[in-house]
Amino acid sequence: MCWRFEEAHEFRAHAREFLSDGLARGHQVRYIAPGDVTALAGDLRGIDRIDEALDTGAAQIVSLDDQYAVEAAIDPAAQVRSYAEATRTALAAGYTGLRVAADCTPLVRTAEQLDAFARYEHLVDHYMTTSPFSAMCGYAASAVDEETFAQVACMHPNTNSPLPGFRLYADHGGTALGGETDFVTGELFSKALDRAAPRPRDGQLVLEAGGLEFLDHNSLLRLAGYAADRDAVLVLRTSWPGAARLVDLLDLVDVRVEAAA
Amino acid sequence: MTVAELPPLGRFIHPALFYGTDEQYLDGLVPFITEGLERTQPVAVAVPGGRLRLLREALGDAAHEVTLIDMEVAGRNPGRIIPTVLRRFADRHDGVHVRIIGEPIWAGRSTTEYPACAQHEALINLAFAGRDVTIVCPYDTSTLGQRALADALATHPLVWEGSRREDSDRYDPRGVIDHYNQPLPVVADAAEVEVGSSADVRTARTFATTHAHRLGLPAGRMADLQLITGELVANSLRHGGGSCRLRLWRDQDHLVCTVEDEGHLTDPLAGRRPPVPQQFGGRGLLLINQLADLVRIHTTRHGTTVHALLALSS
Structure with a gap:
């Protein structure tokens, strides 16, 4: 889940709700945000038996001020490995999984940070589809402009914002495409595709596009070109009739449209 | 939409063929097709469904060697005939003379459709200038109005009627393109x-x-x-x-x-x-x-x- 918030208290309220639900499910939970740890503990007030959870380690607080050097880009793969290790540790300690609510606002300040973080978002999304790890990422509208937010939001299956209109996200070992992509989102779509970097299997690049509502011809040509560059046939699984129509009209021989599951 | 300069047609041959009966239709077109086949030239026929059946029957086995296209479907929108019917066929056979029969205008065309049909006919001259292609466009003089027949003389540099083969002295495709570039009606309750x-x-x-x-x-x-x-x-x-x-x-x-x-x-x-x-x-x-x-x-x-x-x- 990718959450754009106007006021900090909105994010805190959603984080409390998300982490409280995690604790009820027997997960270990982690709250990550910029600021002093004591102050961050105050953000979690209201969660049932939060003091006990903090004492036992069922709930943890991490200040972004400690964890990340200012303006350093994360290493996407290392970051996912780190969460995979933390999830294994949580499971070993008897928890049912790990859940994180993070205010990621300071992590996308520079172009380099943003690129690394968007790639990480997709990688961790893959990890989440197969592991008892869940996360909610918050971005303050006051510090993260719409264009920047759209770049991370489009890598998530869910967001509370209408931006950017399409979603390219991990789906049970594969990649899914949902929403609407058109000439307005064209450049962003190319960037998202590059960052998600879906890999063909057995000569096919399959996109689960059950949630696809619109795809313009340039986006389809981008996808077809991406698959062709990897010597793969593009398989679009969608129930949106426009996809098959476009494939036919554009004479795309290495693209197949199949019914969505 | 204005065409500044008309490119020279070169080897491109673009006659309007006027016919008034089925017999005249077949007399004009069957030899055009069979002569092309004899010279191993690619031949396509894109005409309304009823006309297509007539030609297919008259051609017999030779029809299998011809690309037959129902213009009422493929050319429903005249705006797509040049790219998806005419050029699609001609471009597949680069290096040889290509023969095409294209009949985009028939009596059933509505008054809303007609101006786009006439512009399409005029634009063929621009699209195929210099190409080694013949496109014959049949016009049914028994059912089409005077306007369509007059426009045909402006959109085609050549006129074929019976055994007559002559240049059109009213050839002016630019005039037709401009003439039908008219304001389009909008309804009040749109x-x-x-x-x-x-x-x-x-x-x-x-x-x-x-x-x-x-x-x-x-x-x-x-x-x-x-x-x-x-x-x-x-x-x-x-x-x-x-x-x-x-x-x-x-x-x-x-x-x-x-x-x-x-x-x-x-x-x-x-x-x-x-x-x-x-x-x-x-x-x-x-x-x-x-x-x-x-x-x-x-x-x-x-x-x-x-x-x-x-x-x-x-």
């Missing part, structure tokens, strides 16, 4: 919305589908309308001054989807060239031509209006 920026594009598509549903567009054509609206609006925002007005209404048995912007479409063959392999971009108007049952355009230095029509019967 649903309309301003598309002021890229932020409005998704809303515009939703607006179009909502009203199309209300106006009776079959569900099977809704994706076509979404794609048409998307391409029309994209063209306007990119090339038409950055904004446009989108309108939808019902005109008898068609849904009319229009955009009006401040751009000027100066390329008379825009949307009528097949894409080159690996082409990215520049396909919008071609796609609209392929998706719509009719496209009409009025363009001047002061703005452009595009009307895309979709039949309401499925």
